[in-house]
Amino acid sequence: MTRMRNAVHPTVLRGAVAGACLIALVGCGSGSGGADAAGGSDEAALALSxxxxxxxxxxxxxxxxxxxxxxxxxxxxxxxxxxxAASGEFIRVCMARFGYAYKVPAINQGTLDSQENGANRVRRYGVSGATFADTYGYHLPQAGAQPAPGAEAQPMSETENKIFIGDQDPANGAEAGAKVAGKVIPPGGCSGEAQRKLGIKQRQRMAEKINNVSFARSQENPQVKKALNAWSKCMERSGHPYKSPLEPLNDIQGESAKPAEIATASADVACKDSVNLAGTWFAIESSIQEELISRNEEVLVADAKMFDSLVRRASAKIDKAG
Structure with a gap:
């Protein structure tokens, strides 16, 4: 795998949760997972009565x-x-010890202040809002935005890869205790060192699992299926034969919406509102979540406390670096 000089390693990054979620998030390791840490299994913890x-x-x-x-x-x-951002700063300092420059990915203030999360309400059930659909179709507002000059990530050399990931990846050929320029690569490379210095530990991530499961199970619910079928028939009458509101997202083309896409998206929103798809789907999925939250509340609270502590440490690091 070719890594980039301004990329944070996958052990520091985690994918955004779920179904409709498109947002990339940073997390705390893969973890053996929520329910197991609480003495049960995910299957039991996430099963619906x-x-x-x-x-x-x-x-x-x-x-x-x-x-x-x-x-x-x-x-x-x-x-x-x-x-x-905090992890990237630790990585930069570590890489510099070996004589390599590491550019910490730029994160704008709007992202730092964002309270959006993996529920991704804006796109969870497909396009939402007539104004949005009439303007962007199925595209996101930032679609087509070009990176600033010089912002492109540069591939890492083989040696940089070894320093960056260390013995976490056998393909790198960097065994524990391996040296570069006479200096020992830290366990897990500079990315592993960053995790330790920031205090990143395995997270149970039960909230993300519930977010995923509720979305998947809700689509199996008879009430939701009935509402989806009503939406599909409405769309067919409008000349847009789709079975699910998520299907049109797979047909996005180009950097901006063409008139045909805008017409489809506008009909999509109108059909959703006419059959009360959002009301039905939201009510069912919320009910599923409430049951799973009740069953796993102790794990969820513990996980949230751990994450809040990590965010405070990260914020302190950012403030110090700034």
Missing amino acids: EQPTVDDVPKLAIQDMPAFPIEKYLPAVGDDARIA
């Missing part, structure tokens, strides 16, 4: 979807960005 039925489904426009119950426990994008 039964598919819920919601009798009093709220009327809800897709653009007005409120927060999901699990969002109380999901890391914010801004907090993950702070961890990435």
Whole structure:
């Protein structure tokens, strides 16, 4: 694997959670996982007693979807960005000891301040909001934005790779205690050293698992299936034969929306609102989350405390470096 000089190693990065989530987040290692740490299995911790039925489904426009119950426990994008920035600074210092320059990825203040999270309400059920659809279609506002000159990442050399990842990756050929320029590569390379200095430990990540599972299980729910079928029929009547609101996202082409895409997205939002898809889906998924949160609350609280402590350490590092 070719790594980039201004990239944070995968052991410091974690993918964003789930179904509709498109946001890249920074996390704390893979972890052997939530329920196991609590003495149970993920299968038991994330199993539903039964598919819920919601009798009093709220009327809800897709653009007005409120927060999901699990969002109380999901890391914010801004907090993950702070961890990435702090980790990158430790990596930079470590790489410099071996005579290599490492450029810490730039993170703008808007990202650091962002309270968005893996629930990704803006895209969880596909395009949301008539104004958004009429302007961007299925594209995101930043789609097509060009990086600043000189911002492109440069591939690492073989030696830099060894220093960066160390003995975490056997393919690098850097065994424990290996040296470069007479200096011992730290365990796990500079990325491993960064994790230790920042205090990154394995996280249970139960919140992310619940976020994923609730989205997947909700699509199996009879009420949601009925609402999705009604949406699909509405779209077909409008000349857009889709079975799921997520399908059109696979058809995005080009850097900006063409008139045909905007027409489809506008019909999509109108059909969602006409069949109350957001109200039904949100009610069912929230019910699923509430059951899983209740079963795993102790793990969720412990995980959140661990992460909050990590964010404070990362913020202190950023402030000191600044």
